[in-house]
Amino acid sequence: MSLDNSTAPVWTPDLSVSSFVSTRPPAVNTPAVRSEHREETLRLVQRYLRESRTVKADVIDREAERVVAHVERRLGDCQLVTAIEFKRSALGVAAERVDAIAAAVFPSVVPLEKPTTMAEAQAVHAVRWLRPGFWAGLATQRFKQSGITRLAASVRPSLTDE
Amino acid sequence: MDRTHLFRGIVIMVTLVATVIATNCYFVVIRGGGGIQWVEMLTVPLFALLFAWITFSFCLATVGAASLVLAGHRGGEASHQRESLTTARTAVLVPVYNESPERVFAGIQAMIQDLADHDAASAFDFYVLSDTTDPEVWLQEEVAWARLSEELGGTGKVFYRRRPRNVARKAGNIADFCERWGQGYPFMIVLDADSLMSASTMIEMVSRISQDSKIGILQVPPTPVGRNSLFARLQQFAAQAYGPIYVQGFSLWAGDEGNYWGHNAIIRVQAFLDHCDLPVLPGKAPLGGEILSHDFVEAALMLRAGYKVQLATDLGGSYEECPTTLADYAIRDQRWCQGNLQHTKLVAAEGFRALSRFHFASGVLAFATAPLWIAFTFLCIVGAAVERHSASDATTVFSSASKIALALFAVSMAFLLLPKLWSVLLVIRHPSRAADGRIAHALSVLIETVASVLLSPIMACFHSWFVLAALSGVNVRWSTQQRDEHVLTWREAARQFAGFTLFGITSLALIAWAMPSLLPWFSPMTGGLLLSIPIAKLASSVTLGQGLRAWGLLLIAEEQTPAQVIRYHQSALRRGESVRHRIDRRPLFEQFLLDPALNVLHGRIQDASNAIIAMNPADVCEAKAVLMSDGAHAIPPSLRRAILQDSQVFQQLHLEAWVR
Numbered sequence: 001m002s003l004d005n006s007t008a009p010v011w012t013p014d015l016s017v018s019s020f021v022s023t024r025p026p027a028v029n030t031p032a033v034r035s036e037h038r039e040e041t042l043r044l045v046q047r048y049l050r051e052s053r054t055v056k057a058d059v060i061d062r063e064a065e066r067v068v069a070h071v072e073r074r075l076g077d078c079q080l081v082t083a084i085e086f087k088r089s090a091l092g093v094a095a096e097r098v099d100a101i102a103a104a105v106f107p108s109v110v111p112l113e114k115p116t117t118m119a120e121a122q123a124v125h126a127v128r129w130l131r132p133g134f135w136a137g138l139a140t141q142r143f144k145q146s147g148i149t150r151l152a153a154s155v156r157p158s159l160t161d162e
Numbered sequence: 163m164d165r166t167h168l169f170r171g172i173v174i175m176v177t178l179v180a181t182v183i184a185t186n187c188y189f190v191v192i193r194g195g196g197g198i199q200w201v202e203m204l205t206v207p208l209f210a211l212l213f214a215w216i217t218f219s220f221c222l223a224t225v226g227a228a229s230l231v232l233a234g235h236r237g238g239e240a241s242h243q244r245e246s247l248t249t250a251r252t253a254v255l256v257p258v259y260n261e262s263p264e265r266v267f268a269g270i271q272a273m274i275q276d277l278a279d280h281d282a283a284s285a286f287d288f289y290v291l292s293d294t295t296d297p298e299v300w301l302q303e304e305v306a307w308a309r310l311s312e313e314l315g316g317t318g319k320v321f322y323r324r325r326p327r328n329v330a331r332k333a334g335n336i337a338d339f340c341e342r343w344g345q346g347y348p349f350m351i352v353l354d355a356d357s358l359m360s361a362s363t364m365i366e367m368v369s370r371i372s373q374d375s376k377i378g379i380l381q382v383p384p385t386p387v388g389r390n391s392l393f394a395r396l397q398q399f400a401a402q403a404y405g406p407i408y409v410q411g412f413s414l415w416a417g418d419e420g421n422y423w424g425h426n427a428i429i430r431v432q433a434f435l436d437h438c439d440l441p442v443l444p445g446k447a448p449l450g451g452e453i454l455s456h457d458f459v460e461a462a463l464m465l466r467a468g469y470k471v472q473l474a475t476d477l478g479g480s481y482e483e484c485p486t487t488l489a490d491y492a493i494r495d496q497r498w499c500q501g502n503l504q505h506t507k508l509v510a511a512e513g514f515r516a517l518s519r520f521h522f523a524s525g526v527l528a529f530a531t532a533p534l535w536i537a538f539t540f541l542c543i544v545g546a547a548v549e550r551h552s553a554s555d556a557t558t559v560f561s562s563a564s565k566i567a568l569a570l571f572a573v574s575m576a577f578l579l580l581p582k583l584w585s586v587l588l589v590i591r592h593p594s595r596a597a598d599g600r601i602a603h604a605l606s607v608l609i610e611t612v613a614s615v616l617l618s619p620i621m622a623c624f625h626s627w628f629v630l631a632a633l634s635g636v637n638v639r640w641s642t643q644q645r646d647e648h649v650l651t652w653r654e655a656a657r658q659f660a661g662f663t664l665f666g667i668t669s670l671a672l673i674a675w676a677m678p679s680l681l682p683w684f685s686p687m688t689g690g691l692l693l694s695i696p697i698a699k700l701a702s703s704v705t706l707g708q709g710l711r712a713w714g715l716l717l718i719a720e721e722q723t724p725a726q727v728i729r730y731h732q733s734a735l736r737r738g739e740s741v742r743h744r745i746d747r748r749p750l751f752e753q754f755l756l757d758p759a760l761n762v763l764h765g766r767i768q769d770a771s772n773a774i775i776a777m778n779p780a781d782v783c784e785a786k787a788v789l790m791s792d793g794a795h796a797i798p799p800s801l802r803r804a805i806l807q808d809s810q811v812f813q814q815l816h817l818e819a820w821v822r
Contacts, residue, residue, distance in 0.1 A: 048820060052758035084821055091817045095758065102762045107311040109770035110321045111287075114345035118337055121439035121463075125512045 037083040041090045042068050048091060052098040054105075067093050166417030173221045173415060181214040184573065187566050188213075192545070194563025202545040208538040215531055216577045223404070223581035226411025231591055252286050252368050252428070253347040257335045259293045259328070261355035263306040264738040266290065267320075269358050271310055272730035274318035276361035279726065283318040286351075286364065289343070290320065291335045293328035297802040300324065301750035304767055305760075309741075326773045326807055332424070333440050333456035344431045348372075354425035357384065360479030360727045367428040370474070378434075378469025379461060381420060381427040382477045383409045386484035387720040387728065390708050391647055393701035394486045396613050399606055399716040401484075402597075403585040410475050418470040419517040424457035426480045430469070434460070437467035443507050448500050448632045455501025458525055459508065462518035479725060486647050487702040488617070489658050492624045499529045499628040532625030539687070547676030571683075582607050598717035606716045616697055619690040623662055647704055655699040666691025751802050752794040754812075761816045768809040777808040789815055790822055 045064040049055045055063055071090045075081050081089075128134055188209045192202040254273070258266055270288050277283040290307060294300045307322040314320065325338060336352060344350070349371055351364060363382060371377045383405065386398045413420065438460045443450045453459055461471045485491040505522035508514065514522075589596040589603045596603040650658075670688045673680055690697070700706060710716050720728055754760040768774055777785075781801055788796050797805070805812050 044820065048758055052762070054759065054762075087821050088817060091820050095761070095813065095817060098758050099762050099765065102759075102766065106763075106766055108319075108321070109767050110289075110323050111343060111346065113342045115342060116345050116435060117341055118434075118439040119436045121441040122513070124441045124443055124507060127510050127512050130510050 037086050038068060038072075040083065041071075041087050044087055045090050045094045048094050049098070052094075054098050054101040063097070064094075067097065164417075166414070169225070169414050173218065173225070176221055177214055177218045180217045181210055184213045184217075184570060185210045187570055191563045191567045191570065194566075199545050199548050201541050201548060205538055205541045205545065208534055208541070212531060212535060212538060213574065215527060216574060219408070220577040220580065222411030222415055223407050223584060224411070225414055226407040226409065227581070227584035227588055229410050229414060230406060230588055250285075250348045250368075250372065251346070252364075253339070253343065253350040253431075254286050254288045254353060254364070255291055255336060255339055255350055256288065256353050256355065256357075257291045257293065257332050258303070258355045259332070260296045260299050261294075263299065263302040265735065266303075266355050267306040267310045268734035268738055269356070269731055270320055271313070271734045272727050273359060273361070273364070274314060274320070275730045276727040277364070278317050280361040280365060282361060282365055285368075286318070287347070288318065288320045289339060290322045291339055292322065292324040293331070293335050294324065295328070295803065297799070297806055298750055300803075300806065301754055301760075301764070304763060305750070307767075308763055322767060323771045324767070324773055326775050330440070330452060331454070333453065333460075337439070340431060340435050344435055347431055349428050350431050350434075351428045352425055354482060356483040357425050358387075358481040358727050358731055359426060360725050363477050363479030364428075366477060367474070371428050371430060374470070376468075376470050377472055378430050378437075378464035378467070379420075379422045379427055379471045380474055381422050381472070382474045382480040384423070384426040384480045384482040385478070385718075385720070387481045387718065387724075388483050388731075389486050389647065390704045390711075391486040391649070391702050392704075392707040392710065393488055393491070394484050394647075395707045395710065395716045396610055396701075397484045397491075398718050400610055400614070402718045403603070403607060403610070404581055406475070407581055407584055407588070409473065413473040413475045416473065416517060418472060419465055419515060420461070420471045420473040421521050422457045422461035422464075422471060424455075426482065433464060433467065433469050437469075438463045443504060445507070446635075448635060449504055449507065453501070454504060455498060455525070458502075458505060458518075458521055462508070462514050462521065465515050465518055466513055479727070481720070481725075481728065487650055488620065488698045489650070490648070492621075495529075495621075495624060496628045496631075499625060500632045502526055502529055503629065503632045529625045529629055532622040533629050535622055536626050539684075543673055543676050543680070543684075546680060550677060579611065582611055597719040597722045598714050602714045602717065609710075609715060613701075615686045616690040616693065617701075619666075619687045620659075620662055620694050620697070623665060623691070648702065649704055650699050650702040652695075652699055655695045655702075659694040659698050662691050662694040666694065749795070751797070751806075754806075755789075755794045755797075755816055756819055758816075761813065764806065765809045765813060768807075768812075773807065774809055775804075775807040777804045777811045782808075782811050785811070785815060786818060789818055793822075794819055 042064055045067050046060055049060045049063055050057070067090055071086065071093055075086070075089060125131070185206065189206060192199075192205070256266060256270060267290075270290070274283050274286075274288065277286055290303065292300065292303055294303060303322065303324070307320065310320055323339075325335060328334065330337065336350075339350070349368060351359070351367065353359065359382070367380055367382065371380050385405070386394070386401050389395065389398060440453045440456055440459060440463075443453060445451070464471055485494055502525040505525050509519050509522045509526070586600075586604050586607055589600055593600060598606060666688050669684070669691065670681075673684050673688070707716075711721060724732070750760075754764050781804055785797055785801050785805055788798070788801075805815065
């Protein structure tokens with residue numbers, strides 16, 4: 001699938017990055033170090049967007065700059081954030097950006113579901129004449145219906161009979 | 163009485179009368195050899211059953227051949243136009259399980275191209291229903307789906323869904339589709355991973371099922387095509403030369419109570435939803451539990467509900483691929499064997515139609531006859547040996563009983579071989595039925611007959627083994643069918659068939675000791691077993707298969723003039739081959755983990771498929787630790803599937819890999 005999206009929608013970075021922020025005790029960064037982090041992160045995001053093949057080549061630098069700026073705003077005081085957390089956050093935003101663009105160009109993976117259920121199968125039972133006790137039961141039944149039992153019943157009526 | 167019932171009555175009557183006469187003759191034979199031994203008495207019911215089985219098959223083949231001679235047609239692609247297609251959309255289901263994605267998607271592309279030529283692509287939605295468990299194959303499927311979707315543009319719709327848990331195997335896979343998307347389609351065409359169907363046939367199937375609201379399943383018999391090994395070409399030729407004869411006979415026998423073979427068929431979705439949920443068989447696996455061979459049962463359930471199950475013998479354009487080696491064929495048979503043996507519990511189950519019971523029983527006998535045949539042969543040898551050592555008069559060997567025995571043998575062989583002759587006669591009557599001309603066809607029949615005589619004892623041993631394994635409780639693993647051409651090495655052939663050779667030597671020694679005069683009679687059986695190693699090796703040879711093709715032998719129509727859908731399939735495979743040479747050689751798992759575009763692709767497919775399974779937190783920590791210390795390539799295969807199933811973890815690892 002070509003992910004080169006020449007008609008990419010204009011992006012407003014408002015995506016959450018909280019899940020990528022570490023809870024470790026923050027390191028204190030000097031302005032020089034902060035600048036170094038920023039440069040490294042910017043280059044990383046540029047490479048990420050390039051390799052994603054979703055963002056047009058001529059806007060990659062601008063997009064990367066917006067990603068990093070967005071992360072700076074989100075994370076607030078960069079003195080409290082390590083380089084690796086800064087990168088992780090920026091990549092998270094870049095990945096969400098790539099996903100948003102891809103959503104516009106991807107074909108439908110599956111259509112909308114119309115859920116239903118299959119009618120439940122009937123349990124498997126052997127035919128009546130193969131079930132245990134069938135023939136014995138049949139023989140008993142025949143005996144009960146025979147003239148002998150009817151005769152016996154007439155000779156010796158139940159005590160509850162009128 | 164309608165024509166089908168009359169035909170059934172005649173076939174049953176002929177089979178019974180012939181069996182009674184033959185069994186009586188057999189009784190004369192064993193009585194004539196100096197009294198009846200108890201061992202010989204045991205052979206009588208076996209003889210009756212085996213003789214009835216071959217007589218029934220012979221009857222179907224003979225009537226099928228006669229019907230084809232009179233009709234004179236050959237199943238071709240349906241020649242109707244798009245007008246016959248209803249406005250209803252039809253789903254085309256392609257269930258896959260660790261199959262080659264290139265081949266599967268090339269097939270889909272070919273069918274869509276063919277449908278587009280008929281201006282009908284918009285009427286069919288293709289669903290690749292994946293039950294794949296191998297992470298690499300799974301990711302290949304995702305790439306192949308994305309690539310095909312891009313290539314097709316707006317031409318056709320191909321959807322991809324992977325089930326995280328393959329509950330109830332293929333039947334469960336289809337049921338899952340029906341429950342999620344089935345309401346959107348009145349009909350579904352079920353294919354196999356290696357199936358191909360021409361557009362005109364698919365359109366005609368939809369047309370027929372739309373016009374007759376009582377048709378529940380319409381099965382189009384598939385023709386094996388596209389293979390080059392000698393073994394595969396023998397099967398392809400046999401299927402094309404004799405298949406129509408048997409299928410036509412079976413269709414006349416079954417009428418509207420036909421059978422379903424699991425693929426290359428169209429099904430009425432609502433009827434399937436209402437009536438075809440599979441029961442769980444009482445008892446434990448392998449004979450109880452989940453039903454493996456679902457197709458026969460689904461057909462029986464559909465018939466029970468009052469729908470028709472028809473066989474469209476007049477339609478061509480339905481293709482599949484066959485195993486290319488003897489061992490692969492046996493692996494497939496083992497799965498079918500256990501599935502069919504389970505049907506013993508359904509033969510006498512409540513509520514099924516008589517013909518469905520017959521289908522179940524014949525499915526069982528298709529495998530059970532092999533051990534019965536071996537037992538019959540063994541008991542005959544033992545009986546002859548006992549008789550030989552107890553008989554005082556040697557002249558009994560040449561008594562009248564021997565003449566009857568000879569006649570019985572000749573009749574049995576005739577019942578087995580005459581359908582092959584019917585094929586030759588059919589070609590003489592209708593030369594257009596043979597792709598290779600009359601002489602070459604007759605020669606091909608001869609080659610196939612010799613091969614089948616040699617292969618029969620090997621297959622009988624395989625089937626006996628499978629039956630015994632199933633009865634003794636050994637369960638079958640759901641293994642993927644080997645669909646690529648694979649030429650066996652001598653070492654592989656020796657490893658796989660040494661046991662058969664040993665069995666052949668033992669049989670030969672036993673016969674030589676017990677009854678040397680019977681050796682020539684048993685030579686086809688012992689010969690096949692003794693030569694099983696070279697036979698298996700030669701049968702897998704692509705060079706030999708193609709050599710015979712160059713000589714115009716074992717040709718099938720599709721090798722001479724392939725249908726358009728086959729041509730499209732071949733060109734799609736060639737394109738796929740050229741793309742494969744350009745792509746990254748690293749395992750796809752690594753590529754998906756590192757490449758942002760592939761990562762997004764996987765995430766979107768997972769989200770859409772509702773297929774996310776949360777990963778065990780301990781495994782997540784382990785995966786992260788390995789990734790950070792050694793890289794993506796070091797993540798153990800045991801964790802890869804779990805990672806891919808949890809798209810959130812997969813995304814986190816992807817970002818970690820980039821930060822690293």
